[in-house]
Amino acid sequence: MPKRLMIVLCVVALAIAACHSDSSTTPTPSFSPVSTSPNPKITAAAVLVTINGSPKPKIPVLESTPQSTASPRPGKTFETLLTNKKGKAKFTGLKPAKTYCWVALLPKGKSFECADWEVWQTTLITLGT
Numbered sequence: 001m002p003k004r005l006m007i008v009l010c011v012v013a014l015a016i017a018a019c020h021s022d023s024s025t026t027p028t029p030s031f032s033p034v035s036t037s038p039n040p041k042i043t044a045a046a047v048l049v050t051i052n053g054s055p056k057p058k059i060p061v062l063e064s065t066p067q068s069t070a071s072p073r074p075g076k077t078f079e080t081l082l083t084n085k086k087g088k089a090k091f092t093g094l095k096p097a098k099t100y101c102w103v104a105l106l107p108k109g110k111s112f113e114c115a116d117w118e119v120w121q122t123t124l125i126t127l128g129t
Contacts, residue, residue, distance in 0.1 A: 038096035038117040045120040047089045049104045049111075050128040055087025061127070062103040063091050072114045074101035096121065104128055 049059045062077040081089040083104075094100060101114040104127040111127040119125070 039121055040096050042096060042121040043094045044090055044092045045094055045100065045102075045115075045125060047083075047091065047102050047104070047125045047127060049083045049087050049089070049106075050126065051106065052129055055083075056128065057083050057085045057087060059083045059087070059128075060105045061089045062105070064101045064103075066099055066101055066114050074103050074112055074114060077103075094120070102127060 047061050049056050049061060059082065061081050061083060062074070063079040063081070064075045064077050067073050067075040079091065081091065083089045091100070091102070096117055099114060099116040100120060101112060102125055103110055103112040106128060111129070113125055113127060115125060
């Protein structure tokens with residue numbers, strides 16, 4: 001194909017593409033800020049315990065508050081629940097602004113997490129392997 005014909009075809013293709021292009025701009029997604037304060041109506045946290053990814057019933061889960069504000073380690077246990085047949089335990093009566101810790105006593109060790117209200121009020125706490 002001669003060089004001039006190829007150049008003309010490229011220019012025509014660009015012109016057609018320009019005519020058919022969408023001139024509207026895509027709006028920038030807006031950021032929805034997460035609440036900066038705890039929801040006083042949410043006073044329960046759900047904990048799921050798994051072993052090798054499978055939910056496990058009848059696993060003791062201990063609840064406490066952290067040892068100190070600087071420590072992400074569980075403190076003295078004040079409630080213990082067993083997981084149900086779906087591997088879940090629901091802790092109620094929590095104070096919305098507090099940080100809580102949960103420890104699952106697994107057959108071969110422990111698994112724990114300490115979480116502030118931003119976590120326990122909005123997500124399922126998952127412990128185990």
